[in-house]
Amino acid sequence: MSPEAPSLLEVRGLVREFDLPGRGLFGPRRFLTAVSDVSFAIRRGEILGLVGESGSGKTTIGRMVMRLLDPTRGEVFFDGLDLTSLKGRKLRQQRRRFQMVFQDPYASLNPRMSVGEIVGEPLLIHDLVNSPSERRERVVRLFDRVGLSSHDLDRYPREFSGGGRQRVGIARAIACSPDLLVADEPIASLDLSIGAQIINLFASLNQTERMSLLFISHDLSVVRYLSDRVVVLYRGWAIESGPTPEVLTAPAHPYTRLLVGQDPGIPAELLNGESETPGLCPFLSRCPDALPVCREAAPDRFGNAGGGREVVCHLAASQDSWMPSSSSPSIQGIA
Amino acid sequence: MLQGEGLSLLEVCHLTVSLRTREGEIRPVSDVSFTIGKGEVVGLVGESGSGKSLTGLSLLALFPPGAKVLSGHILFEGMDLLAQEDSVLRKIRGQRISMIFQEPQSALNPVLTVGTQMRELFKSHTDLSASRVRECVADRLRSAGLPDPERVSRSYPHQLSGGMRQRVMIAMAIALDPHLVIADEPTTALDPTVALQILNLLSSIRESRTKGLLFISHDLSHVRRISDRVLVMYAGRIVEESPSRRFFGTGPLHPYSRALLASRPEGTGRTRKDAPLPAIPGQVPPLWNLPAGCAFAPRCGRADERCRNESPPWQSEGEAGALCFYPDMTPLGAPFHVA
Numbered sequence: 001m002s003p004e005a006p007s008l009l010e011v012r013g014l015v016r017e018f019d020l021p022g023r024g025l026f027g028p029r030r031f032l033t034a035v036s037d038v039s040f041a042i043r044r045g046e047i048l049g050l051v052g053e054s055g056s057g058k059t060t061i062g063r064m065v066m067r068l069l070d071p072t073r074g075e076v077f078f079d080g081l082d083l084t085s086l087k088g089r090k091l092r093q094q095r096r097r098f099q100m101v102f103q104d105p106y107a108s109l110n111p112r113m114s115v116g117e118i119v120g121e122p123l124l125i126h127d128l129v130n131s132p133s134e135r136r137e138r139v140v141r142l143f144d145r146v147g148l149s150s151h152d153l154d155r156y157p158r159e160f161s162g163g164g165r166q167r168v169g170i171a172r173a174i175a176c177s178p179d180l181l182v183a184d185e186p187i188a189s190l191d192l193s194i195g196a197q198i199i200n201l202f203a204s205l206n207q208t209e210r211m212s213l214l215f216i217s218h219d220l221s222v223v224r225y226l227s228d229r230v231v232v233l234y235r236g237w238a239i240e241s242g243p244t245p246e247v248l249t250a251p252a253h254p255y256t257r258l259l260v261g262q263d264p265g266i267p268a269e270l271l272n273g274e275s276e277t278p279g280l281c282p283f284l285s286r287c288p289d290a291l292p293v294c295r296e297a298a299p300d301r302f303g304n305a306g307g308g309r310e311v312v313c314h315l316a317a318s319q320d321s322w323m324p325s326s327s328s329p330s331i332q333g334i335a
Numbered sequence: 336m337l338q339g340e341g342l343s344l345l346e347v348c349h350l351t352v353s354l355r356t357r358e359g360e361i362r363p364v365s366d367v368s369f370t371i372g373k374g375e376v377v378g379l380v381g382e383s384g385s386g387k388s389l390t391g392l393s394l395l396a397l398f399p400p401g402a403k404v405l406s407g408h409i410l411f412e413g414m415d416l417l418a419q420e421d422s423v424l425r426k427i428r429g430q431r432i433s434m435i436f437q438e439p440q441s442a443l444n445p446v447l448t449v450g451t452q453m454r455e456l457f458k459s460h461t462d463l464s465a466s467r468v469r470e471c472v473a474d475r476l477r478s479a480g481l482p483d484p485e486r487v488s489r490s491y492p493h494q495l496s497g498g499m500r501q502r503v504m505i506a507m508a509i510a511l512d513p514h515l516v517i518a519d520e521p522t523t524a525l526d527p528t529v530a531l532q533i534l535n536l537l538s539s540i541r542e543s544r545t546k547g548l549l550f551i552s553h554d555l556s557h558v559r560r561i562s563d564r565v566l567v568m569y570a571g572r573i574v575e576e577s578p579s580r581r582f583f584g585t586g587p588l589h590p591y592s593r594a595l596l597a598s599r600p601e602g603t604g605r606t607r608k609d610a611p612l613p614a615i616p617g618q619v620p621p622l623w624n625l626p627a628g629c630a631f632a633p634r635c636g637r638a639d640e641r642c643r644n645e646s647p648p649w650q651s652e653g654e655a656g657a658l659c660f661y662p663d664m665t666p667l668g669a670p671f672h673v674a
């Protein structure tokens with residue numbers, strides 16, 4: 001992809017807070033910041049990997065991109081349109097252009113509909129076919145595309161294995177030829193020998209249909225194989241991003257180094273209960289390289305000299321290869 | 336078995352377990368034989384439904400309803416577990432053989448504190464004084480990597496994180512100094528960095544040189560990190576046994592094991608632009624509808640008529656062996672590295 005290609009999806013300063021229970025009648029609002037000022041873009045035909053552990057906010061970001069969840073602050077631009085302000089019919093018109101593949105192929109398919117009906121439903125909703133026979137024809141082609149047999153059309157989800165159901169989920173997602181697919185851990189619940197088949201299917205949809213993909217996963221080696229660029233999340237912060245091979249072979253953030261080097265570092269669960277200080281780097285308590293300044297101020301965002309990479313870390317300030325990023329505001333004042 | 340380790344701790348011989356299901360009688364454990372030596376960590380790899388969890392439970396002589404042992408025996412330190420009375424088995428479970436489950440949140444009692452549950456273990460298996468029990472509980476929690484045992488003891492399971500709960504499970508599993516620990520997918524529900532810490536903790540079990548560990552997992556990179564020897568199960572049978580060094584170095588013998596290794600992008604440096612992943616075609620056959628001959632034959636690139644009609648023999652190659660007519664002896668091109 002050339003860097004000049006226009007962005008299909010652009011996410012700016014996305015924040016999502018969830019209210020916590022326990023607020024008294026006049027008590028202060030208690031909330032959890034699941035996503036803190038996250039910005040990224042996906043170009044046409046590009047695959048972006050979103051990696052992080054559970055609780056890092058990756059699923060919340062996926063749901064906000066899909067407009068299944070409203071952001072607390074921030075904007076989502078899809079092909080130049082501000083999705084966050086779209087409502088009703090205008091939003092529905094756009095919906096067919098971005099579709100989602102869910103993690104759990106058991107829970108995300110209606111058990112009372114045949115798989116043929118499930119895959120054909122989006123065509124009906126978006127009024128893309130004129131007759132039942134045309135719909136059936138399109139569904140048969142979709143089945144063929146994802147590696148299912150047209151003999152399976154009248155079967156029900158329960159009659160399929162996990163891999164088969166995930167193919168049905170993908171066929172439904174691509175039914176309206178979307179420009180963007182959001183896949184949230186699509187192989188995490190699949191059998192070992194089936195995962196590679198589904199990964200190949202995503203690669204081929206990207207290759208032949210030019211579908212852009214937001215691939216959400218905790219599986220670093222799969223992200224390395226599949227994605228052009230990667231965003232590393234830690235407790236809701238996008239701590240590092242850039243072209244996948246560069247970020248994963250020469251990580252700049254201590255957390256990414258931990259992930260990639262598989263050096264266990266300081267046990268995360270031992271820090272349970274030790275709450276992080278709002279406004280400071282979320283990785284501070286686990287960071288082996290923390291500087292005095294890390295305990296005083298939130299880290300700024302730095303870009304690399306060549307462009308394309310970003311890291312949010314004080315360590316970058318003293319390195320020549322990084323310079324303060326001007327493109328977007330720093331992460332300060334999130335809490 | 337490791338050379339020079341003397342007696343093996345556990346010997347499973349030709350174990351076959353049947354299970355009644357809606358689809359009819361199936362054999363999730365079929366003619367399974369293996370050993371675990373003292374101080375040895377054995378990794379058991381398989382996909383869901385391959386029979387690896389039931390194999391693990393069998394070692395505690397715990398069977399789900401509808402299950403029946405059709406043949407075989409399990410020798411633990413020379414004693415045939417399947418021939419023992421329930422009262423004897425209850426003493427062995429927890430004390431000499433213990434188990435770590437995948438989901439500590441469902442294996443721990445949610446309404447009792449961690450301390451209560453751990454004291455219970457000592458009370459039912461030993462006659463230590465209350466103060467001595469308290470010391471033991473603190474000691475085990477500390478050796479499971481929990482630096483503040485007092486606080487953890489007072490906590491209920493839901494107040495702990497997933498990694499901490501798994502450490503509590505491990506503390507309970509090693510509490511009575513068992514000789515054999517069975518860990519069923521202990522790292523699956525954990526975040527990657529936490530999983531690695533748990534792996535390090537588990538591999539310390541081997542340091543005692545008297546204990547054995549059966550590590551059941553579907554994650555090859557975890558199995559590689561921890562195991563001395565690898566067993567691979569497919570459709571209820573052990574299809575390969577190999578020292579880890581050989582399995583991940585020269586390469587496995589069974590085409591299924593090879594295909595599993597190859598289907599993961601780890602360490603190859605390849606991306607989608609180079610080539611598609613070498614996926615295994617088709618899917619695992621259901622146990623109630625196994626093909627004649629080798630169960631992997633319909634998905635196997637090396638299979639011929641013979642594989643589709645006859646049951647494959649066990650063929651050995653040094654310390655390794657595979658249930659296959661045509662084991663693959665060619666060394667792997669590039670060594671398998673964990674990304």
